[in-house]
Amino acid sequence: MPDEIPDASLGCAAHGIGGMPELVELAVVLTATVARVAEEQELTPMQGRLLCGLGDQPQRMVDLAQLLGIEKAALTGLVDRAERRGLLERGPVPGDRRAVQVSLTDAGTQAVAAFEAGVTSALDGLLATLPVEDRPEFRRLASAVVVAARGARAA
Amino acid sequence: MPDEIPDASLGCAAHGIGGMPELVELAVVLTATVARVAEEQELTPMQGRLLCGLGDQPQRMVDLAQLLGIEKAALTGLVDRAERRGLLERGPVPGDRRAVQVSLTDAGTQAVAAFEAGVTSALDGLLATLPVEDRPEFRRLASAVVVAARGARAA
DNA sequence: GGAAAAGGTTCGTACTGTTGACTATACATG
DNA sequence: CATGTATAGTCAACAGTACGAACCTTTTCC
The missing domain is CATH 1.10.10.10 (Winged helix-like DNA-binding domain superfamily/Winged helix DNA-binding domain)
Structure with a gap:
């Protein structure tokens, strides 16, 4: 498991395609963050x-x-x-x-x-880089995306 | 690779711990989305x-x-x-x-x-569930988190 | 000139996942 | 009640992914 955040990710940051890379880069960052915690716990x-x-x-x-x-x-x-x-x-x-x-x-x-x-x-640490007022907003939007995605799949 | 969005994810949605699960659930949703596209392209x-x-x-x-x-x-x-x-x-x-x-x-x-x-x-489709005015905001916040995470690692 | 570092590969090992086949059990139907 | 269908879980074969250690070749540094 990589213990560093890669410079590029799924979705081609190298190409700089508008919009797309942030979300897949975010997935990589989040996944790597969880992976580090798991490794610390020997999981x-x-x-x-x-x-x-x-x-x-x-x-x-x-x-x-x-x-x-x-x-x-x-x-x-x-x-x-x-x-x-x-x-x-x-x-x-x-x-x-x-x-x-x-x-x-x-x-x-x-x-x-x-x-x-x-x-x-670890996730609190990740979000600590955002302005305080943006953090609940980001969590709310993230939650909305997840709920919608799960709802679409269950349908 | 799972072709469905799981009901729970990294970070223990089952326990309902405040705030944390959204972000790891988001990572799972995004990763699964990319995995589906990859599979369609036989990658x-x-x-x-x-x-x-x-x-x-x-x-x-x-x-x-x-x-x-x-x-x-x-x-x-x-x-x-x-x-x-x-x-x-x-x-x-x-x-x-x-x-x-x-x-x-x-x-x-x-x-x-x-x-x-x-x-x-596929990612546009994921975000289509958000109100139109929230989408650029979500991308902006995602990008900020990624940039900060990458910066922290490079330091 | 020799030591240290770098670039890449090989090997062993483990984790993760898919697919198809299989067995045992539960349920539905006539 | 007998039979067919569906379900729960496992097994085996296979492939992808990743790490750490060791190795070889080449480059860099002192």
Whole structure:
């Protein structure tokens, strides 16, 4: 995982095409920021996402895969690696012998708390470069884009 | 690559921690958007980034790695795979027999043009969900964050 | 002239993801 | 109740991506 922000990114900053590069450059910056926090916590970014996705309640694989936007087979591998690390465990689902539910272990709960705190802090640091009055505006617009994108997909 | 926007993302939307999740969810949405365009063009996202990074002039590997924010060894593999696809070629650098320069082939030039157009269109589509007057504001704030992040890293 | 640094590759390793196939189980239908 | 369909999850093969260490060749520095 790159530990530095690249000078160019998806979308061709080198060409200076109007408008486009900011957003993909932003994605790269945000992703690299999260990756750095994950590395500090000895996680991979996907492991961080997985642990966050688990939250307080056991989750079924099918629901987790949907939540994370990945294929079930990919989730099998991701959960295998996290289980091997002792961060989570698989268990049976009452009433459905096909299904498997996944829940955090104590180590996983600790890891995710640290990861969350680190990501919050790192992103606050990223936005600290903006004028104070612009920060909630930026978050609001970001949220609006995400909600709309998710709504479009669910439709 | 997920072809749908996940319900949660890096940063723990499930926990609803104030502010943080929007930005990492945004990164996931943007990355997934670019990945879909890449797939349409039969590229991987990193191949898209690489071709955009090459631009109009041959680039040395050491500069490309820096530009893309990856280790030289990783770039060797990335360039190997793109070269195998006929998208670029390696050549000598006058005056420095250690160095290798990389340049787009005709096929690569065509691929990157289509990729750029597709990404532009897809991102415009993403932002179309925002009120018209908010779009330049969002791009401006995104750009400011990226410029600041890149500046901090270069320092 | 020799040491240090630079440019790039190779190798081993791990993570991530897709696709297709498979097994076991749940559900729907006649 | 038997049978067909659908679902949940895993497995295997494969490919892309990335890092760190080691290596070779060449350039730069003292």
